[in-house]
Amino acid sequence: MLTLAVQAVLLFIVTTxxxxxxLSLFFGRGRGQPGTTRRIMLGQYLGFSAIxxxxxxxxxxxxxxxxxxxxAYLGVIPLALGLRAAWRSWRTPDHDDEAQFGAKRVTVTAVALVTVANSSGDIGVYVPVFVTLTGGEVLVCCLIFLVLVAALVLAARWIASRRLIADVLDRWQSVLFPVVLIALGIIILVTGGAFGL
Incomplete structure (x- = not known):
């Protein structure tokens, strides 16, 4: 059970x-607006629940x-997503997440929609993992994920006030995300015996 919990935490961290x-950018945008944390939390839960x-x-x-x-061949999905993310990162190393946002007030709907759009590839990561688990293990993973959503939002709020940290994460996520997805895909393929591995 401990191994499953650690895997769920790592999977959540990598995909989010x-x-x-x-979310840090949303907090920066909503600075000084009453209820910003509540709206961002609700929007993140709605978007993540849909995923x-x-x-x-x-x-x-x-x-x-x-x-x-x-x-086992579903491991091709995170592998392909990781390779695609690596390719995109290599082709367009300079990206600006702030371009996604207008100058409008932070709303629950905006956070939920951006969460779904930004994390839609997570479905390709979660599905191959979920099919290898029992129903009880999937439930444990989902509960851990839902607890970690709140931690994610609170961490983003903290980071929003520390620009240096946000810059470092922004720079390294483009490397970490593809590497972990590629590794996850290979692990699923190998442990499932796909392609005679």
Missing amino acids: IDDLIV LITSLIAALGAQRLLPQEAL
Whole structure:
């Protein structure tokens, strides 16, 4: 159970590290507005819940529709996403998340929509992991994820007041995210015996 919890925490961190930067930008944008933390928290929960529910439905469908030996090949998804992220990072190293936001007030809807748009690739990461777990293990992962969403928002609020940290995370997430996704895909492929590995 401890191993599962550690894996869930690491998976959450890897898939949401870019959200940390985006949420920090929301906090910067909403500085001085009453209720900013509440709106960002609610928006993040709504967006992340949509991603989680979609991942659960896709994983359930994959388990029911695909033969057991084919499930290991779902490791190709995070591998491809990692390679794509690495390619994009290499091709366009200078990016500005602030360009996503207008000068409007921070709203629950805006946070939820940006969370879904920014994390839609997470479905491709969660589904291959979920299909390899039992129902109880998936439930534990989901509960850990939901607790960590609050921690993510609070960490973003803290970071928003420390620009140097936000800059460092922004610089390294473009390297860390692809590397971990590629590693996750390879682990799923190898442990599942895909391609005779």
